[in-house]
Structure formats: structure tokens, C-alpha cells
Amino acid sequence: MNTLKNANKSTPSMVYQAGYLEGYRYGGCQAILERIPPQIFGKxxxxxxxxxxxxxxxxxxxxxxxxxxxxxxxxxxxxxxxxxxxxxxxxxxxxxxxxxxxxxxxxxxxxxxxxxxxxxxxxxxxxxxxxxxxxxxxxxxxxxxxxxxxxxxxxxxxxxxxxxxxxxxISPAMFAPIRTTREQQFDICFIGSAFWNRVELFDQLAPFLLDKRVIIAGGHWDRLKHYDQLSRFIRSGWVPVPETVAYYNGSRIVINLHRPTTAGSDNRNGKGISGSSINPRTYEISACGTLQITDVRSDLLRHYRPGYDIETFHGASDLRSKIDYYLQHEEERRAIAWRSLWTTRQYHxxxxxxxxxxxxxx
Incomplete structure (x- = not known):
């Protein structure tokens, strides 16, 4: 983690501002949770x-x-x-x-x-x-x-x-809003293994990410062509759930990109069955009350509404534009994040x- 700290240094004023925004974010999440009616199921x-x-x-x-x-x-x-x-x-x-x-x-x-x-x-x-x-x-x-x-x-x-x-x-006991420290706070977060479609995306994003506070966590990120540029953002290996929850909570934007479904070294899908359903990470990110920008699977609309309680992207250029936009429009970012928390706890x-x-x- 030392490399991440060194890669994302902050001035005292930045720390103060981050603390204020974190308190506001967390308080808003708690207000959302208090308004969700209790879920009652018969035994x-x-x-x-x-x-x-x-x-x-x-x-x-x-x-x-x-x-x-x-x-x-x-x-x-x-x-x-x-x-x-x-x-x-x-x-x-x-x-x-x-x-x-x-x-x-x-x-x-x-x-x-x-x-x-x-x-x-x-x-x-x-x-x-x-x-x-x-x-x-x-x-x-x-x-x-x-x-x-x-x-x-x-x-x-x-x-x-x-x-x-x-x-x-999601388990509400595991994936939920929590308070985070400055060391756990980032502009952009991605957690997951470096499947080849993810490697390609982050290689394309590399120049755009260099002046931002970023964490990329998971295995096999040495596959990146631009690993030397991005290595200071990378936290290698398996990320335990409590650490994942902290990063999701502390990040202004969390990217979600589904793994490819084609057969090969990462999959055993010889029939080439396509994937239309969303991964568990979609629910887990949303349950932490953060803005998620995800690639599109057809089943997504059954569970979330793009632009309302989640955001979507189509390719690296679109993702760059949307990250830029939401980093500059804090109120819109928070509103979508809070609605994602509501939707997830209410239905998922x-x-x-x-x-x-x-x-x-x-």
C-alpha cells in the first residue's frame, strides 16, 4: 500500500476538503437507508x-x-x-x-x-x-x-x-456505506482480475488517468502494455471483502467491466454462450452508495436505470467523457450514487x- 500512498499525495487543504465531502456523502447514505421500509418476508x-x-x-x-x-x-x-x-x-x-x-x-x-x-x-x-x-x-x-x-x-x-x-x-451486512479515511479515497476505482478486455480498456485510459487519484486492484495487471505508467496505482492480488468495501465507499467513481465470455485461457465456455446478465459486482458497488459506471449488458435494465441510479459506457472514449463529467458535477454524481443505494437495498x-x-x- 505504500506505493499507493506515494502515488496519491495530498496537501492539508485537500485532506480537509476530502474529509468534509466524505462526511456529507456518508450522512446522505444514512438518510437514504433510514427511508427504506423494512423488508418483511414470511418464514x-x-x-x-x-x-x-x-x-x-x-x-x-x-x-x-x-x-x-x-x-x-x-x-x-x-x-x-x-x-x-x-x-x-x-x-x-x-x-x-x-x-x-x-x-x-x-x-x-x-x-x-x-x-x-x-x-x-x-x-x-x-x-x-x-x-x-x-x-x-x-x-x-x-x-x-x-x-x-x-x-x-x-x-x-x-x-x-x-x-x-x-x-x-448483496448482503447488507457486508456491502454498505461506511466511513473511509483519506488513504481509502480515490477519484477512480476498479477492482477485479485483469481479463484481456479490461487490460485493453485501461491501456487506452492510461494517459487520462495519470493526473488523477486512482486505484486498480486485483490479479494479473502486469499484462498491461502501460504497466510502467500505471503501476503506482495498482494494488496486486486478491482484495478481501472489507478492503473492497472501503475502496468502493471511498471512491467518487467505480468502474465495472464484465469479463469476456469467449472460450480461452480465462474461461471454460466451449459453447460460446453469451452473457446478458450483470455480475455480482454491479450490486456490490451500488450497495456502497457510490457512482458506478458500467459496460452494458442487456439484463441491466431489469435491475437499474442508466442515468438515474447507475451510469453506463460504450468504449474508452465514452468512459473518459463520463468520468470527466461526473468528476466536475459533484451533485449529479452523488444523486445517482444515493439512488443506486436505494434501489439495491430495496430490491437486490x-x-x-x-x-x-x-x-x-x-
Whole structure:
């Protein structure tokens, strides 16, 4: 982090101004939250065994919602899934994603659980990027949920009889407005792995970013052609959720660019399934009450309104223009950011999603 501090030095007057603006921002966020009516969902008479995927931003939100909405929520690790199901005999086993940290033979475990008369469901959260793998996994489950609209027909075509679109969301306990320090405050923030479309974008933005306060966080950013110019802005490696939340809160603008869907070194999507649904980062940024400028996916309009509670861009030139505009129009920037917070907390929490999921599997 020392390199970031050195790259973004501030004068005393700048620190004072930043402190004032931060207090105003945070106070506005709290006023928004106080006006959101409480979300009330009825508890379902269903016992759920939840198997997390090992990614806190999703796992915590789902487990919180299950504990709130199910009559009982049991949580087990992937390797203990079968023995826990035999012992606890839940009504349904819900597996999150089923990739990355799951044992290779877990479809066999699911089959044995189904033989016990227990319903099984999987919620795919990485579609369409790993569909070469999920196509085989999906057949093991009674019910398939996917956050990617374009994968619905894919799973039905390979024989899954119950397939549902279920977007991702946020945990209000994790992604929320917080106070930030000057070291966490930036003009522009991007957090994510350096997929090649992102590398191309930031190489094009490089000259524009040099006189701004910037953080680019994540892995593989040494792919940049202009790495030498931008390296002072880069925080390499995995960014834990609390640190991510601090950067989102402290940044005037957060850029979101979805990863490419084409098959290759970063994806296992041999069918070339397109992606129309928004990533979890869309909700997470908005839940922190900051202005998000995102590339456009067709499903975005189902959840947010460009120019009202989110902003969009088409290419590097458009993004430069919009960053320039909103850095100079503070009131408009804050208004969109506050509306994004309202929309997300009102409609896009994991309680909303899990309530819908339990209605389907009950």
C-alpha cells in the first residue's frame, strides 16, 4: 500500500476538503437507508442444508438469508455434504455453484442424497464462464438456478427439467456505506482480475488517468502494455471483502467491466454462450452508495436505470467523457450514487433472492 500512498499525495487543504465531502456523502447514505421500509418476508417451513462455495461475498449473504427465512439452516463444507445430509435429513440441499472447491466426485454424493428422498438444488454463480463443467454437474440436481439469463435454454436443452433464472445480490451486512479515511479515497476505482478486455480498456485510459487519484486492484495487471505508467496505482492480488468495501465507499467513481465470455485461457465456455446478465459486482458497488459506471449488458435494465441510479459506457472514449463529467458535477454524481443505494437495498438483497428460491423448492 505504500506505493499507493506515494502515488496519491495530498496537501492539508485537500485532506480537509476530502474529509468534509466524505462526511456529507456518508450522512446522505444514512438518510437514504433510514427511508427504506423494512423488508418483511414470511418464514418458510423448510429445513435447508447449505453447501457454500468458499466465496464470502456470496456465501455470507445466502447463509444470512437462509437463517432468516428457513425454519432451519444447516451449513456444511463440500467434503462433508453427504454425511451431513444423512445425519440431519434436511428437506433440501442447496449447493452454491459446485465449482472450484468441490470434490470431483460430488455429483455421486448428490445422487446418494437424492436416493434418500431429499430434494437437491444448485445455484450456478459463474455462468457462462465454466459451462463446460456445469453442463455435467447440472444433471445431478433436481433443480437448477443460474444467475445468467442466457444459460436457461442451455440447461433445458441438456435435459434439466427445472431451471430458473435467479440473479445474485448483496448482503447488507457486508456491502454498505461506511466511513473511509483519506488513504481509502480515490477519484477512480476498479477492482477485479485483469481479463484481456479490461487490460485493453485501461491501456487506452492510461494517459487520462495519470493526473488523477486512482486505484486498480486485483490479479494479473502486469499484462498491461502501460504497466510502467500505471503501476503506482495498482494494488496486486486478491482484495478481501472489507478492503473492497472501503475502496468502493471511498471512491467518487467505480468502474465495472464484465469479463469476456469467449472460450480461452480465462474461461471454460466451449459453447460460446453469451452473457446478458450483470455480475455480482454491479450490486456490490451500488450497495456502497457510490457512482458506478458500467459496460452494458442487456439484463441491466431489469435491475437499474442508466442515468438515474447507475451510469453506463460504450468504449474508452465514452468512459473518459463520463468520468470527466461526473468528476466536475459533484451533485449529479452523488444523486445517482444515493439512488443506486436505494434501489439495491430495496430490491437486490439475498433475502429477496432466497425468498424466491425457497418458494420454488418448497
Amino acid at each position: 418458510k417451513n423448510i429445513r435447508v442444508l447449505y453447501i457454500p462455495q468458499g466465496f464470502d461475498a456470496i456465501d455470507q449473504g445466502v447463509s444470512e438469508a437462509l437463517q432468516q427465512l428457513a425454519s432451519e439452516c444447516i451449513i456444511a463444507t463440500p467434503d462433508k455434504m453427504l454425511e451431513t445430509a444423512i445425519r440431519s435429513r434436511p428437506d433440501v440441499v442447496l449447493v452454491m455453484n459446485g465449482l472450484h472447491v468441490f470434490p470431483a466426485d460430488h455429483p455421486d454424493h448428490i445422487s446418494k442424497i437424492r436416493q434418500l428422498g431429499i430434494k437437491t438444488a444448485v445455484w450456478f454463480a459463474d455462468d457462462p464462464y465454466f459451462t463446460d463443467d456445469t453442463v455435467e454437474l447440472s444433471a445431478a440436481y433436481d433443480v437448477v438456478f443460474t444467475h445468467e439469463q442466457d444459460c436457461i435454454s442451455f440447461y433445458k436443452e441438456v435435459g434439466c427439467s427445472q431451471v430458473y433464472y435467479l440473479p445474485l445480490a 438483497t439475498f433475502a429477496h433472492r432466497v425468498n424466491e428460491l425457497l418458494e420454488i423448492v418448497s
